[in-house]
Amino acid sequence: MKKVAIVGVGQMGSAIMEGLFRTKKYDLIGENPVNPRVDQLAEQFNFKLVHSMTDLANLKPDFIILTTPAKITSAVLKDLPATSSATIISAAAGISMAELDQILPEAKIARIIPNTPVAINAGTIATYLPEDLDETSKTAIKELLADLGDVIEVKEEQLSIAGTIGGCGPAFVDVFLDALADAGVLNGLKRDQANQIAASMVKGAATLALETKTAPALLRDQVCSPGGTTIKGVASLEKNGLRHAVIDAVNAANEN
Ligand SMILES: NC(=O)C1=CN([C@@H]2O[C@H](COP(=O)(O)OP(=O)(O)OC[C@H]3O[C@@H](n4cnc5c(N)ncnc54)[C@H](O)[C@@H]3O)[C@@H](O)[C@H]2O)C=CC1
């Protein structure tokens, strides 16, 4: 059984922990400052909890996934004893491979921007694997990540935008889902049912786009009957600038 350690068991770290726990394929370790919330997660997802990088290294993990706040990730990595031979996977947005390489020049390192649906093995994981990484390590990293969702390989300079769409995207979709549900409640649906209809619809629309590989613009046309109700709604979305609002949101999130 491969040993996987997650450093920083917060929102992202616990989502990865849950996704890996669900596979029942890994021996899991968490490293986090003392926190009752994380104690509870350790019981829930059956991982060994440690509070220092030295204790973590002593457990000899095969992989270390970094999900610490980006600003402190370099400092956390500097505390990893040089004896560790773990493959490092950094999920810290904005911390470059050059910076990571400088701290651990001998280590095998990959960068990812995952998203919260990894918790149910339905993540979108923008992944940068350096060209000089050996094929065996590349394969091992991709196999691990594939257990959490779709692995989308990109160049390092594309990781930020790919990660913004995939990683921040769930929050943007959640705003859209909440607005749809509001409209349902405004028109008399119960909140639970409105939430269910909105989420089910987005799941189905996304699955149709993925499975048919049809461009969203063409799928939209299939719904818009000539002179029908949907085109009136689409025209209203365009009048109110939804398209621009979405592009602007991605650009704002991608500035760092
Ligand atoms: N939340 C998300 O959807 C995504 C987050 N990320 C990245 O994941 C990282 C964490 O983000 P969140 O989970 O949202 O933040 P968070 O604040 O929920 O989690 C951070 C965790 O790190 C722990 N921590 C703080 N200092 C530590 C230290 N010295 N050693 C070990 N653990 C320490 C905190 O106690 C907390 O459990 C960031 O680098 C972010 O860029 C990337 C993609 C998506």
Ligand SMILES: O=C(O)[C@@H]1CCC=N1
């Ligand atoms: O909000 C953030 O900074 C992180 C990075 C991508 C998603 N969440």
